[in-house]
Amino acid sequence: xxxxxxxxxxxxxxxxxxxxxxxxxxxxxxxxxxxxxxxxxxxxxxxxxxxxxxxxxxxxxxxxxxxxxxxxxxxxxxxxxxxxxxxxxxxxxxxxxxxxxxxxxxxxxxxxxxxxxxxxxxxxxxxxxxxxxxxxxxxxxxxxxxxxxxxxxxxxxxxxxxxxxxxxxxxxxxxxxxxxxxxxxxxxxxxxxxxxxxxxxxxxxxxxxxxxxxxxxxxxxxxxxxxxxxxxxx
Amino acid sequence: xxxxxxxxxxxxxxxxxxxxxxxxxxxxxxxxxxxxxxxxxxxxxxxxxxxxxxxxxxxxxxxxxxxxxxxxxxxxxxxxxxxxxxxxxxxxxxxxxxxxxxxxxxxxxxxxxxxxxxxxxxxxxxxxxxxxxxxxxxxxxxxxxxxxxxxxxxxxxxxxxxxxxxxxxxxxxxxxxxxxxxxxxxxxxxxxxxxxxxxxxxxxxxxxxxxxxxxxxxxxxxxxxxxxxxxxxx
Numbered sequence: 273x274x275x276x277x278x279x280x281x282x283x284x285x286x287x288x289x290x291x292x293x294x295x296x297x298x299x300x301x302x303x304x305x306x307x308x309x310x311x312x313x314x315x316x317x318x319x320x321x322x323x324x325x326x327x328x329x330x331x332x333x334x335x336x337x338x339x340x341x342x343x344x345x346x347x348x349x350x351x352x353x354x355x356x357x358x359x360x361x362x363x364x365x366x367x368x369x370x371x372x373x374x375x376x377x378x379x380x381x382x383x384x385x386x387x388x389x390x391x392x393x394x395x396x397x398x399x400x401x402x403x404x405x406x407x408x409x410x411x412x413x414x415x416x417x418x419x420x421x422x423x424x425x426x427x428x429x430x431x432x433x434x435x436x437x438x439x440x441x442x443x444x445x446x447x448x449x450x451x452x453x454x455x456x457x458x459x460x461x462x463x464x465x466x467x468x469x470x471x472x473x474x475x476x477x478x479x480x481x482x483x484x485x486x487x488x489x490x491x492x493x494x495x496x497x498x499x500x501x502x503x504x505x506x
Numbered sequence: 507x508x509x510x511x512x513x514x515x516x517x518x519x520x521x522x523x524x525x526x527x528x529x530x531x532x533x534x535x536x537x538x539x540x541x542x543x544x545x546x547x548x549x550x551x552x553x554x555x556x557x558x559x560x561x562x563x564x565x566x567x568x569x570x571x572x573x574x575x576x577x578x579x580x581x582x583x584x585x586x587x588x589x590x591x592x593x594x595x596x597x598x599x600x601x602x603x604x605x606x607x608x609x610x611x612x613x614x615x616x617x618x619x620x621x622x623x624x625x626x627x628x629x630x631x632x633x634x635x636x637x638x639x640x641x642x643x644x645x646x647x648x649x650x651x652x653x654x655x656x657x658x659x660x661x662x663x664x665x666x667x668x669x670x671x672x673x674x675x676x677x678x679x680x681x682x683x684x685x686x687x688x689x690x691x692x693x694x695x696x697x698x699x700x701x702x703x704x705x706x707x708x709x710x711x712x713x714x715x716x717x718x719x720x721x722x723x724x725x726x727x728x729x730x731x732x733x734x735x736x737x738x739x740x
Contacts, residue, residue: 288531296533296676297525300562300669316733324727328534329668330683333601334617336725341732348734359652367567383568418593423660423707424685430664431671431683434563435534438672442530449564449665451658465735473657491570493558498575499550500582501699 275302278444280480282315287443291325294442303438304488305383306446307390309479314398314445316342319478323401325439329431332424337407338432341464341472343400351463352453352475353394359455360391379489390448390477400453401436401476402460405429406469429473436476446481449474509536512678514714516549521677525559528676537672538722539617540680541624543713548632548679550576553712557635559673563665566658572666573638575698575706580629585697586687586709587628593689594625613723624682624711634687635670635710636694639663640703663707670710680715683708 281287323340331337343349364384371380390397405428433449440447451474454460460472515521557574565571577583598618605614624631639662667683674681685708688694694706 291531292529294530295526296528296530296672297522297559299530300559300672303562305564320727320731323731325531325534327724327727327730328537328722330539330671332685333597334614336730339730339732339736341734341736343734345734363567380568418689419691420685420688422656423663423688423705426657426660427664427667427683427685427708430661431668433661434665434668437564437665438530438534449661451566451654451661454654454657455652457653465738467736467738470736471657474661488562490561493554493561496561496570496573497554497557498573500575500577500579502573502575502701502704504699504701 275485277481277484280312281443282318284317284321287318287321290443291439299438299441302485302487303441304485305448306481306483306485307386307448307477308482309397309446309477310482311396311398312480314478314480318443318445319399319401322436322439322443326432326436329435331428331432335407335428337405338429339404339406339470341402341404341466343402343464344398346395348463349397349400350395352400352460353391355455355459356394356450356453357391359452360387363452364388376489386483394453397477398479399477401478402464402472403429403433403436403474403476404466405471405473426473433474433476440476440478441485444480445478446483447476447478449476451475509719511715511718514546515677516552518551521552521555524677525673533672533675536719536721537675538719539682540715540717540719541620541682541711542716543631543680543711544716545630545632546714548712548714552677552679553633553635556670556673556677560666560670563669565662565666569641569662571640572663573640573704575636575638575700577634577636577698578632582697583631583634584629586634586694587625589689589693590628590684590687591625593686594621597686598622610723620717628687631711632713633711635712636688636698636706637663637667637670637708637710638700639705639707660707667708667710674710674712675719678714679712680717681710681712683710685709
């Protein structure tokens with residue numbers, strides 16, 4: 273299934289129309305990482321509207337402790353792109369080796385190629401939305417954190433990120449979720465002027481797609497659903 | 507805004523109709539934690555269908571390393587509920603203190619009451635969906651993990667959890683995202699027969715709502731959006 277792209281827009285009415293016209297099911301089914309995007313601008317209005325959808329997601333302990341930094345400055349994007357390239361030197365070579373051994377090497381190599389396109393063109397992506405968490409892992413002061421607190425911590429940002437990805441899908445923006453440019457959180461903190469209490473967690477890179485939305489290969493649900501106890505457990 | 511609940515259903519056609527009928531925007535805007543649910547059954551079919559929507563979310567490094575354990579057994583639910591109660595003894599008392607000092611104590615106390623309802627009625631919730639990650643933090647062998655790997659790790663499960671919550675919203679199920687019953691991951695692992703390589707990350711508790719969907723209080727988007735650099739940074 274190949275879905276032709278919608279034309280770029282920054283018209284508020286048209287944006288609302290697109291968010292309203294797409295069914296939840298269709299948005300979920302056809303949302304996928306689109307890394308190849310044009311350098312055509314994405315308006316502040318549109319980005320802010322998508323972040324507004326993000327804020328509808330739940331946060332742990334009702335904290336609403338999210339922050340979003342929108343990066344468009346060429347130098348900042350290049351700096352993050354350099355970090356991405358550095359991290360990819362390590363992970364990418366492993367990725368290529370794993371791809372050859374994966375059940376679908378052609379598909380994996382296609383993905384790796386699109387990642388490499390993104391790295392090579394990082395500074396020309398119209399906007400990088402850096403999703404951050406404020407407050408650190410132990411937001412309840414003086415109480416030791418069990419390991420699950422780590423999950424709960426990131427559970428306060430990624431539901432919002434998914435809303436952002438779905439919103440981008442509905443308006444026709446290409447979007448992808450990446451973490452490798454934040455390989456050095458300290459470097460990202462300095463670049464974005466984040467206080468020590470604000471942790472950069474992930475980047476959603478957005479732009480009008482060169483690629484297209486459509487189905488994506490997924491494991492059958494039966495492989496990952498278990499009733500009562502994990503299959504094979506005794 | 508109060509939205510009257512949809513009647514329970516386990517009819518596959520009706521389920522698809524509801525997923526198709528609701529716009530993405532409406533689903534995102536009206537999805538919120540619903541903790542008070544009836545004990546009326548939620549079919550395996552419906553739960554599996556919702557997990558299928560989860561699987562459309564992205565995962566880090568294309569890992570698709572998610573697993574979902576559906577818990578309905580009274581004893582298992584009670585056991586997890588006891589863990590929840592234990593964790594709440596600590597966090598709840600702090601929550602109440604923080605609520606009194608929050609900008610909207612009435613709202614916070616309402617939420618705390620619904621959490622306490624959930625704890626008291628945990629074993630009668632029709633189904634607990636335990637979202638798990640397989641493979642641990644360092645899925646790339648022999649490469650040291652930078653701190654961002656921690657974020658990337660949970661970034662492979664919470665987007666799928668958000669799809670699940672939105673799907674539940676669209677079909678009219680009440681759902682809430684919780685982590686405290688997994689306070690002891692070791693205990694949960696034993697209970698659910700999870701291998702050491704499978705980490706229980708979060709629970710989505712689902713049932714047909716006693717409460718209702720509707721708007722929820724949120725910070726204005728301007729408070730959390732920053733352009734280029736964090737506001738106040740120099």
